[in-house]
Structure formats: structure tokens, C-alpha cells
Amino acid sequence: MEELEGRRALVTGGAQGLGRATAELLVARGARVMLADVDADAAEAAASEIGGEVAHAVRCDVTSAEEVAGAVEAAKEALGGLDTLVSNAGVEVAKPLVEHTEEEYDRLMAINVKGVWLGTKLATPALAESGRGAIVNMASVAGIGGAPLLGVYCASKAAVIQLTRVAAVELRDSGIRVNAVCPSFVGGDMVARMVEAFDDALPMSFDEAVAAKQARLGTAEEVAEMVAFLVSDDAAFVTGAHYVLDGGLTASGL
Amino acid sequence: MGVLDDKVAVVTGAARGIGRAVAEAYAGEGATVVVSDLDGESAARVADALGGGASSTACDVTDEEAVASLMDGAIERHGRLDVMVANAGVGRPRPLLEMDLEEWRSVTSVNLDGVFLCTRHAGRVMSAAGGGVIVNMCSITAFSGFPMLAHYAAAKAGVRSLTQTAAVELRDAGVRVNCVCPGFVGTDMVESSKPQFEEMLGLEDFDAAIEAKQGRYGTAEEVARLAVFLASERSAFSTGGAFTLDGGATASLL
DSSP states (O other), X not given: OOTTTTOEEEEETTTSHXXXXXXXXXXXXXXXXXXXXXXXHHHHHHHHHHOTTXXXXXXXXXXXXXXXXXXXXXXXXXXXXOOEEEEOOOOOOOSOGGGOXXXXXXXXXXXXXXXXXXXXXXXXXXXXXXXXXXEEEXXXXXXXXXXXTOHHHHHHHHHHHHHHHHHHHHHGGGTOEEEEEEEOSBSSHHHHHHHHHHHHHSSSOHHHHHHHHHSSOBOHHHHHHHHHHHHSGGGTTOOSOEEEESTTGGGOOO | OOTTTTOEEEETTTTSHHHHHHHHHHHHTTOEEEEXXXXXXXXXXXXXXXXXXXXXXXOOTTOHHHHHHHHHHHHHHHSOOOEEEEXXXXXXXXXXXXXXXXXHHHHHIIIIIHHHHHHHHHHHHHHHHTOEEEEEEOOGGGTSOOTTOHHHHHHHHHHHHHHHHHHHHHGGGTEEEEEEEEOOBOSHHHHHHHHHHHHHHTOSOHHHHHHHHHSSOBOHHHHHHXXXXXXXXXXXXXXXXXXXXXXXXXXXXX
């Protein structure tokens, strides 16, 4: 039997990047998924590529309670219930704190923090009903240590870790486990967008910094593996934790 | 097919408890296990029960020559050493003011010196061979004080720190080093300590205190599943990490 046979997962930000890779791995391990993304066309395309029987798509702006509730309902209907939520949708702004605009701050916090809170809040009834609920929130090592240019992003990811902890404690008696995953820099569009800003701001190039701090970029598949572990029954005693995958970045004081 | 097919793994303290569960889970995932324990006869019985080419070695992890020969012996016997789990540990609750230096050293020598020796010698052998994975058995007592466990908790905090430094130093040699931090797990060690905790902490029921904090006791098998994940390629980007499984205990301030 596949490790995640029977799992029914809602993945936000599921059209691309870490969300898409996670959805693909969950499906490969036997789960069925609902891809929720603000880009509905991309979500549809991803779902049909993964496979129409096992992957579905719904438009979802995670900053809207109405749309998150709609995504949960769509998942329940398409999958016959919901036992897994991967709150992955997130955005970054890479510039000095004093140069962030108010609009950038509000948008980032709304997507990265409010979106995770709404997902937890609105999926909880269905997850509790399943009797085997699991939530994995996409945090970051930026929620553990400060990183230049990522001030608001860092604050948002620290908030995600804290939401994860409290949700884990509050939802334990409902049989819902809540954990976070903390990757460092992972190869993909988000990092590609930030390279230039880091090259300008750091004393070394971005590539050199990555090589020195984390040996290499992580991969979306590696993040997906950690999510898959955390939602699986293998992690039945794991809740309130934030699991790091960062090539040693946060282990080093140098 | 298992996620540890063709791997050779040394597990210390593997005659009982968590170590034995790790040895069994590794064998179940296809690894050839070297079952090591201070109690060589029990280790041999566990190895016999595992089958699959498992062998056993009596080893006092506080004896550097014995540890060096444990790691070298794995290579001589099985041709390689891919995974080493430094699990051997002891715990005897004692109030700080009643803890003499001998008692302190009896715990820290096994729980910290032993992990240092195992990390050093497994790291030596793995570095020479081009890589490997080290999993150190830590504890949530690495992150906070715990009454009656001054020696144990200090040693575990040391293991957490040692894991970080080892991860950074050994990264270029292809050796990953992580630690597993369980909450209270239903093992002989915990069972035998309950009366002392209850008496010295004035608790009527230690189990009730644990249930309030972490929902229930963890199981050795659950710790073993995390140790499988960390030993496998699925966690290839994680090194220097501390992976808690504690039912939410460390997530809560209360």
C-alpha cells in the first residue's frame, strides 16, 4: 500500500513551485489533492498534468475568508472529505526594510500570515471530522533568523511558526497535528527573483553566499519529501514542530 | 523495497527501547544493522531476531577504543558504514543538590561523551568513504530545564550543539548530522523513573502530567520512523537540524 493512500489534501499555492512539487509527491504516494491557487488557470493546468482523477483545482486568494472557505468546500466535495492541509501560498519582497511600502507590507502579511491563519481556521472542522487531520504550514529559516532584505518576510515566517505552535496545542484534542517546514533558499522562481537584489546588497554574490552557508540550493522535491513525512502516519507524535532543511545554514554561527 | 536498501547502519544502545525499535525499523527498510549495546548478549539476540545479515557488537560508548573498533568493525564485516545512530543513553532522576559529581559524570559520560565519540569515529570512517548519515538521539530536555534531570538535560543540550558543529564541519565530506528530540516515550527508562519523579516532584500521577503536556507518551516505533526519515535520501538537504516529536510539548509555554 502506498504511504499516503487515502489522504485527501488541500494545497494552497499549488499551481507552481513548492506547492506543485508537494502536490505531485503526495499524489505519487497515494493521496488525492485539491490545488488551490490565486492563478486559477495555472492551477487547472497543473491539476490536469498531475492527473484529472487524483488532482483537482480551485481558484483561491488565501487572504479572503470567503475564498478559503470555498476552497475547503471544493476539496471536500471533490475528494470526499479533507484530512490534510498544506498552507504553502506565500510571497516575498526583497528590499531593505526602510524601502518596503505600506502596500507591500500589508500584502505580504495578508498572504503569508493571514492566509495561514484562515486555512487553519476554516479547514479545522473538516480536518477534525476526518479523525486524522494534518496541517503543514510553509515557514522558512527566515522565521528563525534574520536575513537582510527579507525583513517583513522574516517577520511573516516567524508568525507562521508561532501560529503552528499554538494551533498544534489547541487542536491536539481534535486529533489534528500541525507542523511547519523551514527551508532555506530553494531553487525556483522565488529565489530567481531575489538574486539580483542580494547580489547588490551582500558583500559576496548570492551564489557564493549560498555555497558558503548551505552548500547548494535546496530543491522543491526535498521540501515536498519533508511535507510528505509530516502528513504521514509515520509522524503521528509530531506536532507543533518546525522541521528545518537548510544544508546546515542555521546550524552554523559562522 | 525499503528506503534504506543496501545501507549498513550501526545503532548504539540497540538491545532495548528506542535503539531496538530503530534497529528493527532500519532492518525493515532494507538496511543491514550492526546492533551495538553495552549488553552484548542482548545485542546478539536482537541481531539474531532481525536477520537480514544483522550482526552485533558489545560496546561501551564511553570507551574510545571500543567505539573506534565498532565503526571500523562495521566496515570490516559489512564493507561499508552509511548510517550511525548514537542512541545509547542513561537517565536517573536526581535533585540537583543531591547530585554528586560522580552521578553527574555517570550520565554525561554516556549521553554526551559517548555521542561525541560515536560522532567522531563514525564521522572519521564516513568522511574517508565519501559520505554518510549520523543521527544522534537527543531529547526535548535539550531546549529547556527539567527537574531532576540536570545531568541528562545538560548532556542533551550538548548533543544538540555537537550535532550542529559536526554538521558544519562534516558537510564538505558529505556527512549529514541531525538529532532527534523526543518528548517522553514509553520505555523502560521512563517507566523505572516514574516513582522517583512522583516522589521528588510531589506529583500524584506522573502519567497525568505527561498527558497534559504532550497528549500521550510517544512510542519507540514513532521515534524510529523519524530516524528512518533522517537516515534516508528523503532528508538529503537536512543537516545540523533538531527534529522534535513530542506531541506538542515544546510548542506550548503552559
